[in-house]
Amino acid sequence: MAGTHEGGALHSPGYGSVAIVPGWLRAPGDVNDLLPQLWAATVGRHRDGALRVGGVDVRELAAAHGTPAYVLDEADFRGRATAFRDAFSGAFADLCGGADVYYAAKTFLCTGVVRWLAEDGLNLDVASGGELATGLRGAMPAARMVLHGNNKSRAELRAALAAGVGRIVLDNLAEVDVVADLARELGTTAPVMIRVTVGVEAHTHSYIATAHEDQKFGLSLASGRAEAAAAAVLARPELRLLGFHSHIGSQIFDTAGFEVAARRLLGLTARVRREQGAELPEIDLGGGFGIAYTSEHDPLAPADLAGHLAAIVERECRAEGIECPRVSVEPGRAIAGPSTFTLYEVGATKDVELDGGARRRYVSVDGGMSDNIRTALYDADYSATIASRRSAAEPVLSRVVGKHCESGDVVVRDEFLPSDLGAGDLLAVPGTGAYCRSMASNYNHVPRPPVVAVRDGVARVLVRRETVEDLLALDVG
Numbered sequence: 001m002a003g004t005h006e007g008g009a010l011h012s013p014g015y016g017s018v019a020i021v022p023g024w025l026r027a028p029g030d031v032n033d034l035l036p037q038l039w040a041a042t043v044g045r046h047r048d049g050a051l052r053v054g055g056v057d058v059r060e061l062a063a064a065h066g067t068p069a070y071v072l073d074e075a076d077f078r079g080r081a082t083a084f085r086d087a088f089s090g091a092f093a094d095l096c097g098g099a100d101v102y103y104a105a106k107t108f109l110c111t112g113v114v115r116w117l118a119e120d121g122l123n124l125d126v127a128s129g130g131e132l133a134t135g136l137r138g139a140m141p142a143a144r145m146v147l148h149g150n151n152k153s154r155a156e157l158r159a160a161l162a163a164g165v166g167r168i169v170l171d172n173l174a175e176v177d178v179v180a181d182l183a184r185e186l187g188t189t190a191p192v193m194i195r196v197t198v199g200v201e202a203h204t205h206s207y208i209a210t211a212h213e214d215q216k217f218g219l220s221l222a223s224g225r226a227e228a229a230a231a232a233v234l235a236r237p238e239l240r241l242l243g244f245h246s247h248i249g250s251q252i253f254d255t256a257g258f259e260v261a262a263r264r265l266l267g268l269t270a271r272v273r274r275e276q277g278a279e280l281p282e283i284d285l286g287g288g289f290g291i292a293y294t295s296e297h298d299p300l301a302p303a304d305l306a307g308h309l310a311a312i313v314e315r316e317c318r319a320e321g322i323e324c325p326r327v328s329v330e331p332g333r334a335i336a337g338p339s340t341f342t343l344y345e346v347g348a349t350k351d352v353e354l355d356g357g358a359r360r361r362y363v364s365v366d367g368g369m370s371d372n373i374r375t376a377l378y379d380a381d382y383s384a385t386i387a388s389r390r391s392a393a394e395p396v397l398s399r400v401v402g403k404h405c406e407s408g409d410v411v412v413r414d415e416f417l418p419s420d421l422g423a424g425d426l427l428a429v430p431g432t433g434a435y436c437r438s439m440a441s442n443y444n445h446v447p448r449p450p451v452v453a454v455r456d457g458v459a460r461v462l463v464r465r466e467t468v469e470d471l472l473a474l475d476v477g
Contacts (some may be wrong), residue, residue: 001118004371031386031395031418038430039290040073040384041087042340042454049390051428054454057389058343061459062426065452066347069365070437074455077113077339078431082120084331091306095314096324099306102146104287104332105131107434108340110451113461114138123166125287125330129156144282146328147477148195150216158182159235167191169245169284173229180236189238193245193284196220196226198264200248200257217247221264228273241278243325247286250333253299255308258285263316270320278348280325283307287330289439291337292408293431294381299334333434342371342389342449344411346425347352347403361398363417365427368402369409370443371427372436376408384412391418400427404444437463 022243065298092099102125123144141161150171183190197218219226344365374380402409447466
Protein backbone atom coordinates (compact mmCIF):
# COMPACT_ATOMS: atom_id res chain seq x y z
CA MET A 1 0.00 0.00 0.00
CA ALA A 2 2.92 2.32 0.57
CA GLY A 3 3.58 4.83 -2.18
CA THR A 4 6.58 6.62 -3.62
CA HIS A 5 8.68 9.40 -2.19
CA GLU A 6 7.19 12.85 -2.55
CA GLY A 7 9.63 14.61 -0.20
CA GLY A 8 9.01 17.09 2.62
CA ALA A 9 6.45 17.01 5.42
CA LEU A 10 3.28 15.01 4.98
CA HIS A 11 -0.24 16.09 5.84
CA SER A 12 -3.52 14.26 6.16
CA PRO A 13 -6.47 16.59 5.68
CA GLY A 14 -8.32 17.17 8.93
CA TYR A 15 -5.87 15.11 10.94
CA GLY A 16 -2.90 17.43 11.45
CA SER A 17 0.69 17.41 10.29
CA VAL A 18 2.49 14.10 10.28
CA ALA A 19 5.89 13.27 11.74
CA ILE A 20 8.87 12.55 9.50
CA VAL A 21 8.30 9.24 7.74
CA PRO A 22 10.42 7.05 5.46
CA GLY A 23 11.21 8.49 2.06
CA TRP A 24 9.27 5.79 0.25
CA LEU A 25 6.00 6.49 2.07
CA ARG A 26 3.40 9.03 1.06
CA ALA A 27 -0.29 9.40 1.73
CA PRO A 28 -2.02 7.18 -0.85
CA GLY A 29 -4.83 8.39 -3.03
CA ASP A 30 -6.86 5.35 -2.02
CA VAL A 31 -6.08 3.27 1.08
CA ASN A 32 -7.80 0.31 -0.59
CA ASP A 33 -5.19 0.07 -3.36
CA LEU A 34 -2.85 -2.91 -3.44
CA LEU A 35 0.62 -2.68 -4.93
CA PRO A 36 0.93 -5.92 -6.95
CA GLN A 37 4.65 -6.38 -6.25
CA LEU A 38 3.93 -6.75 -2.52
CA TRP A 39 1.29 -9.44 -2.78
CA ALA A 40 0.95 -13.04 -3.87
CA ALA A 41 -0.38 -13.62 -7.38
CA THR A 42 -3.97 -14.55 -6.52
CA VAL A 43 -4.57 -11.86 -3.87
CA GLY A 44 -7.05 -9.17 -4.84
CA ARG A 45 -9.82 -7.05 -3.43
CA HIS A 46 -13.32 -8.32 -4.24
CA ARG A 47 -16.02 -5.89 -5.29
CA ASP A 48 -17.40 -6.01 -1.74
CA GLY A 49 -14.03 -4.72 -0.49
CA ALA A 50 -12.69 -7.83 1.25
CA LEU A 51 -9.43 -9.45 0.17
CA ARG A 52 -9.50 -12.82 -1.49
CA VAL A 53 -6.64 -15.22 -1.99
CA GLY A 54 -6.89 -18.30 -4.18
CA GLY A 55 -10.58 -17.58 -4.52
CA VAL A 56 -11.23 -17.61 -0.76
CA ASP A 57 -12.49 -14.62 1.24
CA VAL A 58 -10.18 -13.67 4.12
CA ARG A 59 -13.23 -13.28 6.39
CA GLU A 60 -13.95 -16.96 5.82
CA LEU A 61 -10.34 -17.81 6.62
CA ALA A 62 -10.48 -15.81 9.84
CA ALA A 63 -13.75 -17.46 10.87
CA ALA A 64 -12.46 -20.96 10.14
CA HIS A 65 -8.86 -20.69 11.35
CA GLY A 66 -8.75 -17.69 13.66
CA THR A 67 -6.25 -14.86 13.73
CA PRO A 68 -3.42 -14.23 13.58
CA ALA A 69 -2.75 -16.66 10.75
CA TYR A 70 -0.13 -16.97 8.02
CA VAL A 71 -2.03 -17.29 4.73
CA LEU A 72 0.02 -18.93 1.97
CA ASP A 73 -0.90 -18.75 -1.71
CA GLU A 74 0.15 -22.20 -2.91
CA ALA A 75 -0.01 -21.35 -6.61
CA ASP A 76 2.19 -18.31 -6.02
CA PHE A 77 4.76 -20.23 -3.96
CA ARG A 78 5.04 -23.02 -6.50
CA GLY A 79 5.06 -20.59 -9.39
CA ARG A 80 8.01 -18.70 -7.92
CA ALA A 81 9.84 -21.95 -7.22
CA THR A 82 9.43 -23.25 -10.76
CA ALA A 83 10.35 -19.83 -12.18
CA PHE A 84 13.74 -20.13 -10.46
CA ARG A 85 14.11 -23.73 -11.61
CA ASP A 86 13.35 -22.90 -15.24
CA ALA A 87 15.33 -19.65 -15.32
CA PHE A 88 18.55 -21.16 -14.02
CA SER A 89 18.34 -24.44 -15.89
CA GLY A 90 17.71 -22.48 -19.08
CA ALA A 91 20.35 -19.78 -18.60
CA PHE A 92 23.08 -22.31 -17.81
CA ALA A 93 21.97 -25.06 -20.21
CA ASP A 94 24.52 -24.27 -22.92
CA LEU A 95 27.18 -23.11 -20.50
CA CYS A 96 27.58 -25.98 -18.05
CA GLY A 97 24.67 -28.29 -18.71
CA GLY A 98 22.27 -26.52 -16.41
CA ALA A 99 22.15 -25.30 -12.82
CA ASP A 100 20.71 -26.56 -9.56
CA VAL A 101 18.27 -24.60 -7.40
CA TYR A 102 18.24 -25.38 -3.67
CA TYR A 103 15.37 -23.90 -1.66
CA ALA A 104 16.68 -22.43 1.62
CA ALA A 105 14.73 -24.34 4.26
CA LYS A 106 15.42 -21.79 7.01
CA THR A 107 13.06 -19.39 5.22
CA PHE A 108 9.99 -21.50 5.93
CA LEU A 109 9.75 -25.26 6.09
CA CYS A 110 7.10 -27.86 6.64
CA THR A 111 6.49 -31.28 5.11
CA GLY A 112 3.85 -29.94 2.73
CA VAL A 113 6.29 -27.41 1.29
CA VAL A 114 8.96 -30.12 0.94
CA ARG A 115 6.54 -32.24 -1.08
CA TRP A 116 5.84 -29.31 -3.41
CA LEU A 117 9.55 -28.72 -3.92
CA ALA A 118 10.27 -32.38 -4.55
CA GLU A 119 7.41 -32.64 -7.06
CA ASP A 120 8.51 -29.43 -8.82
CA GLY A 121 12.14 -30.46 -9.28
CA LEU A 122 13.87 -28.24 -6.74
CA ASN A 123 16.44 -29.32 -4.17
CA LEU A 124 16.65 -28.47 -0.45
CA ASP A 125 19.24 -26.60 1.60
CA VAL A 126 19.04 -27.49 5.31
CA ALA A 127 20.99 -26.15 8.28
CA SER A 128 20.04 -28.37 11.20
CA GLY A 129 19.03 -31.88 12.14
CA GLY A 130 15.42 -30.74 12.43
CA GLU A 131 15.37 -29.30 8.92
CA LEU A 132 17.02 -32.48 7.63
CA ALA A 133 14.38 -34.62 9.34
CA THR A 134 11.58 -32.49 7.90
CA GLY A 135 13.07 -32.79 4.43
CA LEU A 136 13.25 -36.56 4.71
CA ARG A 137 9.72 -36.77 6.12
CA GLY A 138 8.48 -34.68 3.20
CA ALA A 139 10.01 -37.22 0.76
CA MET A 140 12.80 -35.04 -0.58
CA PRO A 141 15.47 -37.46 -1.83
CA ALA A 142 18.52 -37.12 0.40
CA ALA A 143 20.77 -36.85 -2.64
CA ARG A 144 18.99 -33.57 -3.47
CA MET A 145 19.76 -32.03 -0.08
CA VAL A 146 22.73 -30.01 1.17
CA LEU A 147 23.63 -29.58 4.85
CA HIS A 148 24.97 -26.22 6.02
CA GLY A 149 25.95 -24.87 9.43
CA ASN A 150 28.90 -23.29 11.22
CA ASN A 151 28.70 -25.66 14.19
CA LYS A 152 27.11 -28.89 13.02
CA SER A 153 26.96 -31.55 15.73
CA ARG A 154 28.36 -35.03 15.23
CA ALA A 155 24.79 -36.34 15.49
CA GLU A 156 23.64 -34.04 12.68
CA LEU A 157 26.59 -34.98 10.50
CA ARG A 158 26.09 -38.67 11.17
CA ALA A 159 22.38 -38.42 10.30
CA ALA A 160 23.18 -36.58 7.07
CA LEU A 161 25.79 -39.13 6.02
CA ALA A 162 23.56 -42.06 6.94
CA ALA A 163 20.72 -40.58 4.90
CA GLY A 164 23.02 -40.02 1.92
CA VAL A 165 22.79 -36.23 1.54
CA GLY A 166 24.14 -34.89 -1.73
CA ARG A 167 26.70 -32.62 -0.09
CA ILE A 168 27.89 -31.29 3.22
CA VAL A 169 29.26 -27.75 3.28
CA LEU A 170 32.33 -27.59 5.50
CA ASP A 171 32.45 -24.35 7.45
CA ASN A 172 35.74 -24.71 9.35
CA LEU A 173 38.95 -26.73 9.30
CA ALA A 174 37.96 -28.89 12.26
CA GLU A 175 35.02 -30.29 10.30
CA VAL A 176 37.31 -31.81 7.70
CA ASP A 177 38.52 -34.55 10.03
CA VAL A 178 35.19 -34.90 11.84
CA VAL A 179 33.29 -35.59 8.62
CA ALA A 180 36.05 -37.82 7.26
CA ASP A 181 36.14 -39.89 10.45
CA LEU A 182 32.36 -40.29 10.49
CA ALA A 183 32.36 -41.28 6.82
CA ARG A 184 34.99 -43.94 7.53
CA GLU A 185 32.92 -45.30 10.44
CA LEU A 186 29.86 -45.51 8.19
CA GLY A 187 31.80 -47.01 5.29
CA THR A 188 30.93 -44.23 2.87
CA THR A 189 32.50 -41.35 1.00
CA ALA A 190 31.24 -37.92 1.95
CA PRO A 191 30.62 -35.39 -0.85
CA VAL A 192 31.65 -31.98 0.50
CA MET A 193 31.96 -28.34 -0.45
CA ILE A 194 33.96 -25.65 1.35
CA ARG A 195 32.27 -22.43 2.40
CA VAL A 196 34.51 -19.54 1.45
CA THR A 197 34.44 -16.09 2.99
CA VAL A 198 35.05 -14.17 -0.22
CA GLY A 199 35.34 -10.67 1.29
CA VAL A 200 32.25 -9.16 -0.36
CA GLU A 201 30.43 -6.54 1.68
CA ALA A 202 26.76 -6.95 0.81
CA HIS A 203 24.73 -3.75 1.19
CA THR A 204 22.25 -5.08 3.71
CA HIS A 205 21.67 -5.21 7.48
CA SER A 206 24.84 -6.20 9.34
CA TYR A 207 23.11 -9.23 10.86
CA ILE A 208 22.39 -10.69 7.41
CA ALA A 209 25.62 -9.79 5.63
CA THR A 210 27.64 -12.99 5.62
CA ALA A 211 30.71 -12.73 3.37
CA HIS A 212 32.87 -10.09 5.04
CA GLU A 213 35.83 -11.22 7.13
CA ASP A 214 34.59 -10.37 10.64
CA GLN A 215 31.77 -12.91 11.06
CA LYS A 216 31.21 -16.50 12.05
CA PHE A 217 30.71 -18.22 8.68
CA GLY A 218 33.21 -19.83 6.37
CA LEU A 219 36.91 -20.01 5.69
CA SER A 220 38.73 -16.88 4.62
CA LEU A 221 39.99 -16.59 1.07
CA ALA A 222 42.30 -13.68 1.86
CA SER A 223 44.07 -15.49 4.70
CA GLY A 224 44.63 -18.69 2.71
CA ARG A 225 42.47 -20.80 5.02
CA ALA A 226 40.05 -21.75 2.25
CA GLU A 227 42.88 -23.07 0.11
CA ALA A 228 44.35 -24.89 3.10
CA ALA A 229 40.97 -26.50 3.71
CA ALA A 230 40.91 -27.74 0.12
CA ALA A 231 44.31 -29.38 0.62
CA ALA A 232 43.11 -30.97 3.87
CA VAL A 233 39.99 -32.36 2.19
CA LEU A 234 41.96 -33.73 -0.75
CA ALA A 235 44.26 -35.51 1.70
CA ARG A 236 41.35 -37.51 3.15
CA PRO A 237 40.19 -40.36 0.88
CA GLU A 238 36.87 -40.52 2.77
CA LEU A 239 35.95 -37.10 1.32
CA ARG A 240 35.10 -36.05 -2.22
CA LEU A 241 35.59 -32.33 -2.83
CA LEU A 242 32.92 -31.01 -5.18
CA GLY A 243 33.89 -27.34 -5.06
CA PHE A 244 33.44 -24.06 -3.24
CA HIS A 245 30.43 -22.27 -1.78
CA SER A 246 29.75 -18.66 -0.83
CA HIS A 247 26.82 -16.68 0.51
CA ILE A 248 27.24 -12.92 0.54
CA GLY A 249 24.13 -11.89 2.49
CA SER A 250 20.39 -11.40 2.18
CA GLN A 251 17.87 -8.98 0.69
CA ILE A 252 20.20 -8.12 -2.21
CA PHE A 253 18.84 -6.31 -5.28
CA ASP A 254 21.67 -6.42 -7.82
CA THR A 255 24.32 -8.84 -9.03
CA ALA A 256 27.45 -6.78 -8.37
CA GLY A 257 28.31 -8.71 -5.21
CA PHE A 258 27.70 -12.02 -6.95
CA GLU A 259 30.07 -10.97 -9.72
CA VAL A 260 32.90 -10.45 -7.23
CA ALA A 261 32.04 -13.68 -5.41
CA ALA A 262 31.99 -15.69 -8.64
CA ARG A 263 35.31 -14.23 -9.75
CA ARG A 264 36.96 -15.16 -6.46
CA LEU A 265 35.45 -18.64 -6.24
CA LEU A 266 36.42 -19.46 -9.82
CA GLY A 267 39.89 -18.04 -9.27
CA LEU A 268 40.25 -20.32 -6.27
CA THR A 269 38.94 -23.26 -8.31
CA ALA A 270 41.55 -22.60 -10.99
CA ARG A 271 44.33 -22.27 -8.40
CA VAL A 272 43.43 -25.56 -6.72
CA ARG A 273 43.38 -27.32 -10.09
CA ARG A 274 46.72 -25.82 -11.03
CA GLU A 275 48.54 -26.28 -7.72
CA GLN A 276 46.84 -29.35 -6.24
CA GLY A 277 45.81 -31.18 -9.41
CA ALA A 278 42.12 -31.39 -8.45
CA GLU A 279 39.25 -30.90 -10.89
CA LEU A 280 36.34 -29.42 -8.94
CA PRO A 281 33.01 -29.80 -10.76
CA GLU A 282 30.81 -27.30 -8.87
CA ILE A 283 30.44 -23.85 -7.34
CA ASP A 284 27.54 -22.60 -5.23
CA LEU A 285 26.80 -18.85 -5.27
CA GLY A 286 24.28 -19.05 -2.41
CA GLY A 287 21.12 -17.00 -2.23
CA GLY A 288 20.02 -13.73 -0.65
CA PHE A 289 17.90 -12.48 -3.55
CA GLY A 290 15.69 -9.63 -2.32
CA ILE A 291 11.93 -9.12 -2.44
CA ALA A 292 9.63 -6.11 -2.24
CA TYR A 293 8.39 -5.37 1.27
CA THR A 294 7.50 -1.77 0.36
CA SER A 295 7.40 0.33 -2.80
CA GLU A 296 11.08 1.26 -2.42
CA HIS A 297 12.18 -2.29 -3.26
CA ASP A 298 12.70 -3.35 -6.88
CA PRO A 299 13.85 -6.98 -7.04
CA LEU A 300 15.16 -8.66 -10.16
CA ALA A 301 13.03 -11.36 -11.77
CA PRO A 302 14.48 -14.91 -11.71
CA ALA A 303 15.12 -14.82 -15.46
CA ASP A 304 17.11 -11.60 -15.12
CA LEU A 305 19.09 -12.96 -12.16
CA ALA A 306 19.88 -16.17 -14.00
CA GLY A 307 20.89 -14.37 -17.18
CA HIS A 308 23.19 -11.98 -15.34
CA LEU A 309 24.82 -14.72 -13.28
CA ALA A 310 25.32 -16.95 -16.33
CA ALA A 311 27.07 -14.10 -18.16
CA ILE A 312 29.28 -13.47 -15.12
CA VAL A 313 30.26 -17.14 -14.75
CA GLU A 314 30.96 -17.53 -18.46
CA ARG A 315 33.18 -14.44 -18.51
CA GLU A 316 35.13 -15.45 -15.40
CA CYS A 317 35.64 -19.03 -16.58
CA ARG A 318 36.98 -17.75 -19.86
CA ALA A 319 39.35 -15.41 -18.02
CA GLU A 320 40.61 -18.28 -15.84
CA GLY A 321 40.85 -20.69 -18.76
CA ILE A 322 38.68 -23.34 -17.07
CA GLU A 323 35.57 -25.28 -17.98
CA CYS A 324 32.39 -23.98 -16.43
CA PRO A 325 31.57 -25.90 -13.24
CA ARG A 326 27.97 -26.75 -12.47
CA VAL A 327 26.41 -23.81 -10.63
CA SER A 328 24.02 -23.89 -7.70
CA VAL A 329 21.96 -21.12 -6.11
CA GLU A 330 19.90 -21.12 -2.91
CA PRO A 331 16.84 -18.84 -3.05
CA GLY A 332 14.50 -18.85 -0.07
CA ARG A 333 13.00 -15.45 0.67
CA ALA A 334 12.45 -14.82 -3.06
CA ILE A 335 10.19 -17.89 -3.23
CA ALA A 336 8.45 -17.94 0.14
CA GLY A 337 8.36 -14.27 1.10
CA PRO A 338 5.77 -12.79 -1.28
CA SER A 339 3.64 -15.95 -1.24
CA THR A 340 2.31 -15.30 2.26
CA PHE A 341 0.60 -12.57 4.23
CA THR A 342 -0.29 -12.48 7.90
CA LEU A 343 -3.93 -11.91 8.75
CA TYR A 344 -4.63 -10.08 12.02
CA GLU A 345 -7.68 -8.76 13.83
CA VAL A 346 -7.54 -5.18 15.04
CA GLY A 347 -8.16 -4.48 18.71
CA ALA A 348 -7.46 -1.19 20.42
CA THR A 349 -6.40 1.99 18.61
CA LYS A 350 -4.82 5.07 20.14
CA ASP A 351 -3.86 8.52 18.84
CA VAL A 352 -0.78 10.20 20.27
CA GLU A 353 0.59 13.70 19.83
CA LEU A 354 4.21 14.04 18.78
CA ASP A 355 6.60 16.96 18.84
CA GLY A 356 5.43 19.93 16.80
CA GLY A 357 1.77 18.96 16.98
CA ALA A 358 2.12 15.94 14.70
CA ARG A 359 0.10 12.84 15.47
CA ARG A 360 0.38 9.12 15.06
CA ARG A 361 -2.25 6.44 15.44
CA TYR A 362 -1.30 3.16 17.12
CA VAL A 363 -3.23 0.17 15.78
CA SER A 364 -2.96 -2.88 18.02
CA VAL A 365 -3.42 -6.33 16.53
CA ASP A 366 -3.80 -9.77 18.08
CA GLY A 367 -0.27 -10.92 17.20
CA GLY A 368 3.04 -9.09 17.11
CA MET A 369 6.69 -9.84 17.68
CA SER A 370 5.95 -13.48 18.51
CA ASP A 371 4.83 -14.05 14.90
CA ASN A 372 7.06 -11.41 13.23
CA ILE A 373 10.27 -10.53 15.05
CA ARG A 374 11.93 -9.05 11.96
CA THR A 375 10.81 -5.46 12.52
CA ALA A 376 12.33 -5.44 16.00
CA LEU A 377 15.37 -7.56 15.09
CA TYR A 378 16.38 -6.17 11.69
CA ASP A 379 14.56 -2.83 11.61
CA ALA A 380 12.59 -4.37 8.72
CA ASP A 381 9.88 -2.43 6.90
CA TYR A 382 6.47 -3.87 6.09
CA SER A 383 3.23 -2.64 4.56
CA ALA A 384 -0.35 -3.28 5.63
CA THR A 385 -3.90 -2.89 4.35
CA ILE A 386 -7.43 -3.20 5.65
CA ALA A 387 -8.53 -6.68 4.57
CA SER A 388 -12.15 -7.22 5.60
CA ARG A 389 -13.83 -4.30 3.81
CA ARG A 390 -13.32 -1.23 1.69
CA SER A 391 -12.96 2.12 3.42
CA ALA A 392 -13.80 5.61 2.16
CA ALA A 393 -12.24 7.25 5.22
CA GLU A 394 -9.23 9.54 4.99
CA PRO A 395 -5.82 7.94 5.50
CA VAL A 396 -3.89 8.52 8.71
CA LEU A 397 -0.28 7.70 9.48
CA SER A 398 -0.42 4.60 11.64
CA ARG A 399 1.90 2.24 13.46
CA VAL A 400 0.77 -1.38 13.67
CA VAL A 401 1.82 -2.85 17.01
CA GLY A 402 1.42 -6.18 18.74
CA LYS A 403 0.00 -7.36 22.04
CA HIS A 404 3.28 -8.16 23.80
CA CYS A 405 4.81 -6.44 26.80
CA GLU A 406 7.54 -4.69 24.84
CA SER A 407 7.57 -1.14 23.49
CA GLY A 408 9.55 -2.52 20.55
CA ASP A 409 6.68 -4.85 19.63
CA VAL A 410 6.07 -3.23 16.25
CA VAL A 411 4.83 -5.04 13.16
CA VAL A 412 4.58 -2.15 10.68
CA ARG A 413 6.42 1.00 11.65
CA ASP A 414 4.72 3.47 9.28
CA GLU A 415 1.71 2.95 7.07
CA PHE A 416 -1.27 5.03 5.98
CA LEU A 417 -4.43 3.24 7.08
CA PRO A 418 -8.05 4.42 6.99
CA SER A 419 -9.05 6.61 9.91
CA ASP A 420 -12.15 4.48 10.58
CA LEU A 421 -10.09 1.32 11.13
CA GLY A 422 -11.19 -0.16 14.44
CA ALA A 423 -11.78 -3.16 16.63
CA GLY A 424 -12.91 -6.22 14.72
CA ASP A 425 -11.49 -5.17 11.36
CA LEU A 426 -9.06 -7.52 9.66
CA LEU A 427 -5.61 -6.26 8.70
CA ALA A 428 -3.27 -8.00 6.24
CA VAL A 429 0.54 -7.62 6.22
CA PRO A 430 2.13 -8.93 2.99
CA GLY A 431 5.56 -10.45 2.49
CA THR A 432 5.62 -12.50 5.69
CA GLY A 433 6.39 -15.89 4.18
CA ALA A 434 10.12 -15.56 4.78
CA TYR A 435 11.42 -16.16 8.30
CA CYS A 436 8.32 -15.00 10.18
CA ARG A 437 7.00 -18.48 11.03
CA SER A 438 10.53 -19.90 11.20
CA MET A 439 11.58 -17.32 13.80
CA ALA A 440 8.25 -17.23 15.66
CA SER A 441 8.30 -17.64 19.43
CA ASN A 442 6.04 -18.20 22.39
CA TYR A 443 6.91 -14.90 24.04
CA ASN A 444 4.38 -14.08 26.77
CA HIS A 445 3.29 -17.72 26.35
CA VAL A 446 1.41 -16.86 23.17
CA PRO A 447 0.80 -19.89 20.93
CA ARG A 448 2.21 -19.62 17.41
CA PRO A 449 -0.24 -19.07 14.52
CA PRO A 450 -1.16 -21.66 11.90
CA VAL A 451 -0.01 -21.70 8.30
CA VAL A 452 -3.02 -22.02 6.00
CA ALA A 453 -2.44 -22.77 2.31
CA VAL A 454 -5.05 -21.65 -0.19
CA ARG A 455 -5.47 -22.80 -3.78
CA ASP A 456 -8.37 -22.93 -6.24
CA GLY A 457 -11.00 -22.03 -3.68
CA VAL A 458 -9.80 -24.54 -1.07
CA ALA A 459 -7.95 -23.77 2.16
CA ARG A 460 -6.03 -26.38 4.13
CA VAL A 461 -3.83 -26.21 7.20
CA LEU A 462 -0.14 -26.93 6.60
CA VAL A 463 0.92 -26.19 10.17
CA ARG A 464 -1.78 -26.14 12.83
CA ARG A 465 -2.19 -23.41 15.42
CA GLU A 466 -0.48 -24.10 18.72
CA THR A 467 -2.66 -24.27 21.80
CA VAL A 468 -2.15 -23.48 25.45
CA GLU A 469 -2.21 -27.25 25.98
CA ASP A 470 0.81 -27.53 23.65
CA LEU A 471 2.68 -25.02 25.77
CA LEU A 472 1.79 -26.73 29.05
CA ALA A 473 2.66 -30.18 27.65
CA LEU A 474 6.35 -29.15 27.57
CA ASP A 475 6.27 -27.85 31.14
CA VAL A 476 7.28 -30.80 33.30
CA GLY A 477 7.95 -28.79 36.48
